[in-house]
């Protein structure tokens with residue numbers, strides 16, 4: 001499973017990229033709003049310099065034709081890396097179809113039902129992003145949606161890739177991987193938690209102490 005980082009924070013991206021396990025980046029207006037004082041173009045260029053993979057940038061226009069124009073400008077930042085994030089709605093679906101015609105990759109965001117995902121795949125979305133955590137937040141089971149989408153995409157052989165999004169904790173990542181999600185986009189704090197296990201920490205400490213004992217005894 002590919003792992004994307006769900007952030008627009010350059011420091012987080014730098015640190016995660018050094019680990020060598022980041023395959024791409026997803027941003028959204030809320031994440032960008034946390035990076036005050038910087039322009040989108042500058043943030044995107046910095047990200048592209050750090051991560052050699054797709055980076056999702058979201059359009060905010062309301063009409064499909066305007067989304068297309070806005071998306072084309074974003075795409076010009078880097079044809080190799082930029083993916084246009086388009087919200088799930090009628091105009092968004094029309095826009096995804098137009099982007100597909102122009103061979104511009106898209107990530108259909110804010111997917112909360114299997115039917116929405118099916119429509120986005122049919123429209124030609126490169127990626128679809130079911131929001132797992134936000135469904136869990138309202139008492140639904142985000143993983144059921146993910147599983148349904150994986151089955152639909154697989155059954156009909158759509159080329160669309162699924163990004164498990166709105167990931168809240170490491171268990172979400174494990175579950176997404178077990179279900180066969182193509183990608184999970186993970187916030188940096190969740191990624192850091194994925195490295196840790198108390199028994200690993202304890203084990204490293206015990207091995208260190210025993211090694212020191214061994215060195216002392218062999219002197």
Ligand code: E4P
Nearest residue numbers: 006026027028134165166167
């Ligand atoms: C996905 O691309 C979105 O940026 C993100 O996963 C939304 O997650 P949230 O529910 O934590 O805002």
